[in-house]
Amino acid sequence: MGDGRVGVEQGRDRSDVDLASRIAIIPTILETVCQTTGMGFAAVARVTDKRWIACGVRDTIDFGLEPGGELELGTTLCDEIRRSGDPVIISDAFGDPVFGTHRTPAQYGFRSYISYPIILPDGSFFGTLCAIDPEPRDLARPEIRSMFAMFAKLIGFTLDQARRLGDSQADVAAQQEAAELREQFIAVMGHDLRNPLAAIQAGITLLENQPSPERAALLLAQMRRSTDRMTGLIADVLDLARGQLGGGIALRRTLVPIEPIIDQVVTELASTHPDHVISAECSTDQQVHCDADRIAQLLSNLIGNALTHGTSAQPVRVLCSSQDGVFTLSVANGGQPIPPAAMEQLFQPFVRGKAASDREGLGLGLYIAAKIAAAHDGHLSVASTTEETRFSLQMPLV
Secondary structure, three states: OHHHHHHHHHHHHHHHHHHHHOOOHHHHHHHHHHHHHOOOEEEEEEEOOOOEEEEEEEEOOOOOOOOOOEEOHHHOOHHHHHHHOOOEEEOOOOOOOOOOOOHHHHHHOOOEEEEEEEEOOOOOEEEEEEEEEOOOOOOOOHHHHHHHHHHHHHHHHHHHHHHHHHOOOOOHHHHHHHHHHHHHHHHHHHHHOHHHHHHHHHHHHHHHHOOOHHHHHHHHHHHHHHHHHHHHHHHHHHHHHHHHHHHOOOOOOEEEEOHHHHHHHHHHHHHHOOOOOEEEEEOOOOEEEEOHHHHHHHHHHHHHHHHHHOOOOOOEEEEEEEEOOEEEEEEEEOOOOOOHHHHOOOOOOOHHHHOOOOOOOOOHHHHHHHHHHHHOOOEEEEEEOOOOEEEEEEEEOO
């Protein structure tokens, strides 16, 4: 009878692992974790009171574990996380006051480690999102902690939806809600975090090559602003995970000058696209009642779209103005016009992945930009000719 119960538990564990292995966003999450932190190994693990099983793995350090592989539970820190419900973060095991003498870092040969619990919506513990590396890594930064919390929450939500679908419990509305939430997370990860992260990485490279005090002060200031923006964007995505998606994108609107917002985004993107010219011209000194971070997010998406689909032979032009109580922000680029068939679907999510050509559908950035415009009681439009393609946001000044 005892053996039968063990067999049932093992079957349930294997079913959970198989379910998680079929979730398409997990490889993307693991790749992003490694690229952002510098860690060489990352995994999503199913952790019970008896077993540690890898559901998804990204391994660039030859750790030797593949999906479906197991570690002895007692040798892992994930068992402690299962019992406490708290994450574990070790930037450098050497000299760490808690884990400096712990057997796990020595046994598995890592100096840096981070693991966050994956909690399902009903409060039950599924497992962990974890990463290790043989070298020390700076894992205590707020944006790293927020990113892991965001991804762990997303995995838990997606697992729950997948379970419901597998049990035929999810109706059409629940499926749509899950799909929209995944799109929002992937959009921020793929479009919005990339630019400030790239600016930080570019700054690090320049500091290594040109470590003059004057240059360092300027680069560090730009990197600090980019880090602050990353932290703010991650916080916004966590708000979506708490259930605000159904009511649209949440805003924190204040009356702000618009030109510094535009300059910050242009500087970020210009530093990561040195082969393109990005110009900015603001003909209004009026303040705008808006969420500054969301407007920066919208502008970053529009400029990124112009850099991707426009020609580098002509500059990307950012223009802003105000008239009769209406604020207008536009991004224009040269290049081939957008085909008429693609124009009808520009602001739909994932159109690019289904398109028949590179120019038919321009991806998630435009979808998110349109949602931000709508949240500001505004509208995002596009006009495309052989002379230029121009995306324009129009919204009330106050």
